[in-house]
Amino acid sequence: MGLPRFGRWLAPVEHAAKGLFFDCQMCGDCALSVTGLACPMGCGKQMRNGPCGGVRANGHCELRPGQRCTWLEAGEGDLRMQGGARGEHRPSWRERVAPLDRRRAGQSSWIRVISADQARRAAGSGIAQAAVPTESLELVDPVRPSGPFEQACREWHRSGRFIVTVEIAPPDSPDPAALLQRAARFAGLVDAINITDGAGANCHMSSVAAASVLAAAGCTPVCQVGCRDRNRIALQGDVLGAAALGVRNVLCLTGDDVSQGDHPEAKPVFDLDAVNLLHILRGMSARGEYASGRKLEQAPQLFLGATANPFVPPYADRVANLERKIDAGARFIQTQFCFDLGLIEDFMREVRARGLHERAAIIVGVGTLGSAKALRWMAEHVPGVHVPQAVTKRIAAAADQKAEGRRVAIETIHALRRIEGVAGVHLMGHKNEAALAQIITECGLRQAPQPAAVA
Structure with a gap:
């Protein structure tokens, strides 16, 4: 009996056995051996390299609140497979799990392991692994030319000059005037301006178009690109198009759950x-x-980044996930809102232990909202945001809540500057550009631009 015919016979047996123990969906690219026997297909986003940044405070899934995060199960399973050593994962845990080949759905993974094993035994090597090792990258490639934001990351690495980035949502209009007006508030104050990609699963002008508008106006944009709305063909085409329009900084995200946005269907x-x-x-x-x-006829010059969320479970595995992203190509990292300095200090301690701050610029998210009510709403409705009650109570008790929110942000920035390995801050605040610009100057990150002299 040939292997293809044997595989057709083996597939239903494999499905029954793995379905009973692992809720197998027969993706055809089994990764159980490197994901602690927790099937990635059980993840609400079917992530092959999790967890996402939207894990709830109780460790449950962003998309399925009644289900524990698959990647918490995976981490615990990998530790058990290592023999229960506290905090010690197997070497394969930090390696990238390749994306699905969707042509293999319904096919036996066992038969592929058998055939790969036979080939490798004949060649004198071990059996195939689902995880794919990737060579490491330096923070800045000295060979190829660099853009302004890449130069800012290099300057931090050399001299410690603190990086400042800010986030702007694209408009709900084809007219770019409002976008340019909002971006103009940060002239001379920031190293780059992030353009969100359907943040919160809400529809706006595309991030590629908005980032291209800013690039044409002389700004330095970071184009956020999420995986929620596009397959690998569209993602590559969009990034190539962005590069053609002068956008070289790309922040890669998995993406938010659609049920949280204005198109839940x-x-x-x-x-x-x-x-x-x-x-x-x-x-x-x-x-x-x-x-x-x-x-490609010509390779795009890209400066790639990713996100990190040290403020939600699984805390112990957040640095491992960060390391996978850096191994895969990220050379700058922007985190979720930081309202808890204790958690970021713990995170950075492990980042330094692994030397990751030397391979990527770690830029910590800081923001301000207009009131304690808005802060509570964000904590309750935006997946991945953690706000200690002490912060909310402090702002609620203030006579001027907006001013108190700015003070909290400024104090947070001063504290972050004292943490070794933190390269900068990423300022966020929905349509709150004036307050963010004020924070930048009041905390001494940059000097306010002088008004042009009148002739």
């Missing part, structure tokens, strides 16, 4: 996760190849 895609998107874009930039292996 929409179909999420999640063909890739952030780690695999980084790997693919790195291949386009460094090797001049699409994910398919087909050569």
Whole structure:
């Protein structure tokens, strides 16, 4: 009996056995051996490299509140497979799990392991692994030319000059005037301006278009690119188009749950996760190849980044996930809102222990909202945001809540500057540009631009 015929016989047996123990969905690219026997297909976003940043405070899934996060189960399972050593994962835990080959759905993974094992035994090597090791990157590639934001990251690495970035949501209009007006508030104050990509699963002008508008106006944009709405073909095409329009800084995200936004009936895609998107874009930039292996006529010059969320479970595995992203190509990291200095200090302690701050610029998210009510709403409705009650109570008790919110942000920035390895701050506040610009100058990060002299 040949292997293909044997595979057709083996598939239902495999499905029954793995379905009973692991809720197997027969994806055809089994990763159980490197995900602690927790099937990634059980993840609400089908992430091959989790967890996402939206895990709830109780450890449950962003999309399925009644279900524990698959990647918490995976981490615990991997520790058990290592023999229960406290905090010690197997070497394969930090390696990237390749994206699904959707042609294999319903096929036996066992038969592929058997055939790969036979080939490797004949060649004198071990059996195939689902995880794919990736070579490490330096913070800045000295060979290729760099843009202004990349230079800012290099300058921090050399002299400690603190990086400042800010986030702006694209407009709900084809007229770019309002976007340019909002961006103009930060002239001379920031190193780059992030443009969100359907943040919160709400529809706006595309991040590629908005970032291109800013680039044409002389700004330095960071184009956020999420995996929720596009498959790997569309993602590569969009990033290539952005590069053609002068956008070289790309922040890779997995993406928010569609049920939180204004189109909850929409179909999420999640063909890739952030780690695999980084790997693919790195291949386009460094090797001049699409994910398919087909050569590009000219490679785009990209400066790739990713996100991190040290403020939600699983706390112990957040640095491992960060390391996967850096291995895959991220050279700057922007975190979720930081309202808890204790958690960021713990996170950075492990980051320093692994030397990750030397390979990527760690830029911590800081923000302000207009009231304690708005802060409570965000903590309750925005997945991945953690706000200690002490912060909310302090702002609620203030006579001027907006001013108190700014003071909290300024104090947080001063504290972050004292933490070794923190390269900068990423300022966020929905349509609150005036307050963010004020925070930048009041805490001494940058000097307010002088008004032009009148002739």
